[in-house]
Amino acid sequence: MTDAKLKAAVLIISDTAYRDPSTDKSAQVLTDVFTTNGGDHWTLEHKIILPDDILLIQKQIMRLCDDGEYMNLIITTGGTGFAIRDQTPEAITPLIHRDAPGLVHGMLAASREITPFALMSRPVAGVRNKTLLITLPGSPKGAKENLLAIVKLLPHACLQAAGGDSRTLHMGGVKKLEEDADIGASKNSIHHYHDHSHTHEHGGHAVSRARTTRDERPKSNDLRAGPSRRYRSSPYPMLSVEEAVQLVLAKTPPRKIIKTTVGGTLTGSVLAEDVQSKVAVPAYRASIIDGYAIFVPEDGPSPKGIFHVASVSHANPGEIPALPPGEIARITTGAPLPPGANAAVMVEDTVLRSLSDNGLEESTVEILTDKIKPNENVREIGSDIKAGEIVLRKDEEITAIGGELGLLASVGKAEVTVYQKPVVGVLSTGDEIVPYDRPGDLRSGEVRDCNRPTLMTVVKGWGFEAVDLGIAKDTPGDLEQVLREAMRKVDVIVTSGGVSMGELDLLKPTVERAIGGTIHFGRVAMKPGKPTTFATVPFKNNAGNPETRLIFSLPGNPAAAVVTLNLLVLPSLHYSSGVNPPGLPRVVVTLDQNVLLDPQRPEYHRAIVTARADGLLHAVSTGGQRSSRVGSLRSANALLCLPSREGSLKKGQRVEALLMSRVL
Numbered sequence: 001m002t003d004a005k006l007k008a009a010v011l012i013i014s015d016t017a018y019r020d021p022s023t024d025k026s027a028q029v030l031t032d033v034f035t036t037n038g039g040d041h042w043t044l045e046h047k048i049i050l051p052d053d054i055l056l057i058q059k060q061i062m063r064l065c066d067d068g069e070y071m072n073l074i075i076t077t078g079g080t081g082f083a084i085r086d087q088t089p090e091a092i093t094p095l096i097h098r099d100a101p102g103l104v105h106g107m108l109a110a111s112r113e114i115t116p117f118a119l120m121s122r123p124v125a126g127v128r129n130k131t132l133l134i135t136l137p138g139s140p141k142g143a144k145e146n147l148l149a150i151v152k153l154l155p156h157a158c159l160q161a162a163g164g165d166s167r168t169l170h171m172g173g174v175k176k177l178e179e180d181a182d183i184g185a186s187k188n189s190i191h192h193y194h195d196h197s198h199t200h201e202h203g204g205h206a207v208s209r210a211r212t213t214r215d216e217r218p219k220s221n222d223l224r225a226g227p228s229r230r231y232r233s234s235p236y237p238m239l240s241v242e243e244a245v246q247l248v249l250a251k252t253p254p255r256k257i258i259k260t261t262v263g264g265t266l267t268g269s270v271l272a273e274d275v276q277s278k279v280a281v282p283a284y285r286a287s288i289i290d291g292y293a294i295f296v297p298e299d300g301p302s303p304k305g306i307f308h309v310a311s312v313s314h315a316n317p318g319e320i321p322a323l324p325p326g327e328i329a330r331i332t333t334g335a336p337l338p339p340g341a342n343a344a345v346m347v348e349d350t351v352l353r354s355l356s357d358n359g360l361e362e363s364t365v366e367i368l369t370d371k372i373k374p375n376e377n378v379r380e381i382g383s384d385i386k387a388g389e390i391v392l393r394k395d396e397e398i399t400a401i402g403g404e405l406g407l408l409a410s411v412g413k414a415e416v417t418v419y420q421k422p423v424v425g426v427l428s429t430g431d432e433i434v435p436y437d438r439p440g441d442l443r444s445g446e447v448r449d450c451n452r453p454t455l456m457t458v459v460k461g462w463g464f465e466a467v468d469l470g471i472a473k474d475t476p477g478d479l480e481q482v483l484r485e486a487m488r489k490v491d492v493i494v495t496s497g498g499v500s501m502g503e504l505d506l507l508k509p510t511v512e513r514a515i516g517g518t519i520h521f522g523r524v525a526m527k528p529g530k531p532t533t534f535a536t537v538p539f540k541n542n543a544g545n546p547e548t549r550l551i552f553s554l555p556g557n558p559a560a561a562v563v564t565l566n567l568l569v570l571p572s573l574h575y576s577s578g579v580n581p582p583g584l585p586r587v588v589v590t591l592d593q594n595v596l597l598d599p600q601r602p603e604y605h606r607a608i609v610t611a612r613a614d615g616l617l618h619a620v621s622t623g624g625q626r627s628s629r630v631g632s633l634r635s636a637n638a639l640l641c642l643p644s645r646e647g648s649l650k651k652g653q654r655v656e657a658l659l660m661s662r663v664l
Contacts, residue, residue: 006072006158008034009046009064010237011057013078013088014138018051021243022250026077029140031237033147041155045071046525047237052079057091065095065131069599072158074131075147078138080121088135089124096126096133100157103134103150110149111142118142130162234531236522241602244524244534245571249582251520251536252572253548256420262408266398268463269418270578275392277411280382285337287313289377292350292365293329293341302343302372303328306353309362313338330362337378344377345369385411395578419578424459424569425490427469427482428452429498429507430556435471451496451561454633455554458565459494461661464573474498479506480514487515487539487549491576494569497556507553511535517551524568525644527601528560528625532568559625559632563604563639566660584639584658589619591655595640596648605640606632609657610664619657637661 010027017024027047034042046064050056057076064071079088103125111118121142125134132154136143239247257272287293293313296302303326310327313320313335323329323340331337331344345367354363385391391407398404398418408416428449436448449471459466467490472482479498486493498507511517517537524532533553541547552569554561566584574582589609597603606622619640622632638657642649649655 005043006041006155007045007070008042008073008075009048009071010044011060011074011076012047012049013052013057013076014049015051015085017049017078020250021049021246024049025140026136026138026143027237029144030075030077030136030147031235033144033151035235037148037151039152039155042073044237047239047243049243052085052087054087054091057088058095061092061095061128061133065128065133070129071131072162073154074133075136076134077136077143080123080135080137082120082122086122089122092124092126092133092135095128096124097129098127100125100127100132100134103153103157106153107136107146107149111145114145118145121146127161132158132161234523236519236533238523238525239521241524241526241567244521244532244568245583247520248534248568248572249575251534251548252550252575255576255578257417258420259415260418261415262405262413264405266405266416266418267400268398268577269421270397271392271394272417272419272578273394274390275408275411275413275416277385277387277389277391277413279385279411280387281385281410282379282381282383285381286379287331287333287335287337287344287377288379289344289346290332291330291344291346291348291377292367293323293331293338293344294367294372295323295325295341296343296372296374296376298374301370302345302367304367304370306364306366308364311338328365328367330365342374342378343372345372346377395580397579419576421464421577422491422573423465423467423489424492424494424573425467425469425486426452426455426459427472427486427493427495429472429474429479429495431474433471433497450558451554451556454558455494455496455561455565458562459573462570462573464577469493474506476506476510476514479510483510483515483551487537488542491549492569492573493549493551494554494565495551496554496561498553508533511537511551511553524564525601526564526567527598527603528557529555529564529567529604530601531555532560532564534568557626559606562633563606566639566658567604584660586641587617587638587657587659588654589617589638589640589657591640591649591651591653592618592620593651594648595621595642595655597642597645599646600644602644603640603642604658605642606636607638607640607657608635608664609638609659617657617663619655637664 010030012024012027014024031044031047034044048060050060061074064074076088076092079086104123107123108118108121111121121137123135123146125132127133134150136146255272260266260269292309294303307326307328309330310324311321311329313329313331320336320338323338325340329338329341337344349367349369351366351368352362353366355361356363391411392404396404428451430447432445432447433449434442434446436450436453442448452468452471456466456468469482469486472479483493495507508519508522512519512535515537517535519533519535522533523530532555535551535553537549537551539547539549550572552564554564570584571582574580587609589607595605603625605625607619608622609617609619612618619638622634622636625632638659641656641658
């Protein structure tokens with residue numbers, strides 16, 4: 001049998017999982033079957049969630065079968081029952097060129113030995129072009145039982161379907177085929193490979209059974225086994241960016257609510273409850289002009305002529321004397337209206353007629369108009385804000401523009417309730433990494449740490465506290481100690497480096513095996529940033545209360561680290577702090593140059609977006625996009641969302657972009 005890996009795809013057919021990917025359990029179970037029982041023949045290229053929609057299922061199947069990069073095997077899980085929305089067999093059957101009834105019989109027979117209800121599934125199997133298609137039930141248990149029944153036969157079937165020479169493949173007869181597939185009459189007994197939820201009794205003794213499932217066991221490398229036993233391909237399924245973000249949001253702990261003082265540090269916080277004013281603004285009747293306070297009868301013209309200036313009302317605290325009948329009072333903008341006055345006339349509508357004896361004050365002033373109405377040029381009590389009025393709503397953000405903070409100050413709010421912002425710790429890993437500010441030249445193999453200051457700058461720019469966790473060496477004990485200490489200081493740990501497939505890439509095994517974390521994904525279909533890893537770790541705080549810490553392990557290449565920080569870490573920080581919608585804002589831009597596409601993965605291309613006189617947003621590339629090229633981030637304010645396909649996007653085409661900062 002050839003040593004080349006066979007390519008497989010898993011399609012999850014479920015309306016529920018399509019709406020909320022975190023509800024899907026089958027995909028990981030099937031991945032574990034391929035990893036544990038697949039004989040190192042497989043690489044899982046895709047995990048795709050689709051609704052129970054015949055047309056969408058068929059389009060996806062044809063995309064995976066009909067081009068040059070076809071899958072050897074497509075497994076679907078879900079939609080094979082008798083419910084009205086169960087339509088997977090109806091979607092798959094018309095696409096099959098050659099049926100495979102033997103595989104269907106094998107799955108049903110194996111599952112029938114476990115439960116008669118296995119016969120309630122409607123499996124379909126067959127070949128389309130060079131791809132083997134197999135439908136499995138939607139339940140993780142049923143899907144696993146069905147796949148286990150046939151998984152060791154599938155490499156041989158896929159090689160034949162792909163055009164392998166039958167004479168060569170069958171050389172040595174059935175016995176040789178069974179040996180190659182590690183199957184046979186004794187080995188293929190259902191009793192040996194399916195899981196039971198009950199205990200068997202044999203000869204009066206209970207058979208031992210594991211108390212954990214494969215889903216609950218570590219998938220990362222066992223560091224004790226040494227480099228020769230490490231994985232040669234990642235055991236983690238490839239998720240799309242959208243799936244990864246949804247999983248991050250689902251695993252981010254519930255928001256915490258705190259009381260905090262109103263001040264400059266409140267910028268970027270989101271209110272966790274409505275803010276109600278206890279006072280009216282203004283609290284007194286005030287003039288909105290510089291001029292003179294007067295009394296205007298309700299049914300007559302305003303006073304016109306020469307009047308004595310009885311007093312002066314400035315916009316400062318203190319008692320204001322009442323306005324005597326037949327007199328006026330000089331008043332400034334914002335000053336309280338004297339008792340007895342009900343309007344104000346602008347200084348422009350008056351003429352000074354005489355001064356006081358000392359020549360320092362006005363004595364008499366002539367009013368030139370009789371058109372002033374009662375309450376004219378007067379700001380009434382509560383005309384801006386009424387007592388008891390809600391001035392800011394729950395989930396409103398306190399922006400740096402200042403309007404919200406000014407509003408809180410105007411009603412005398414000294415304290416508000418907000419969602420607590422998570423504290424972020426930033427850690428670099430690797431024996432080769434040295435502080436960027438270390439004096440002297442680099443020795444051979446050393447690399448200056450540009451990731452840590454870069455990532456911390458981005459996090460602070462978003463308005464979150466960033467804690468410098470330093471540099472951890474490539475030794476399991478050192479990394480474990482740093483992570484344990486960090487969990488007492490911060491809510492979210494962001495690391496860079498140590499997440500690829502090298503023997504010294506220790507992050508995944510340390511998180512999973514040393515500190516008891518759960519890795520939710522270890523590969524993302526994106527360029528740059530494929531090995532990005534996300535994990536949660538149960539933790540007890542200093543008070544002994546259970547909490548959860550998040551760990552985002554980003555690639556070591558600087559551009560990849562910044563891109564994944566923006567795409568995968570920011571949504572979690574936004575969710576925790578109440579910002580909605582979470583993540584970078586999305587806009588449509590016009591390309592000012594041709595941009596080459598990657599046929600394997602969607603790319604997030606660093607670009608400069610500017611607003612032009614034509615009213616459109618225009619984008620140009622920052623140049624070479626190699627993930628190690630930190631210069632590609634210089635001046636970049638956006639990430640172009642490029643699809644994965646052959647060819648390029650042409651100048652003048654429009655494409656979506658994620659804005660990392662202000663448009664130039």
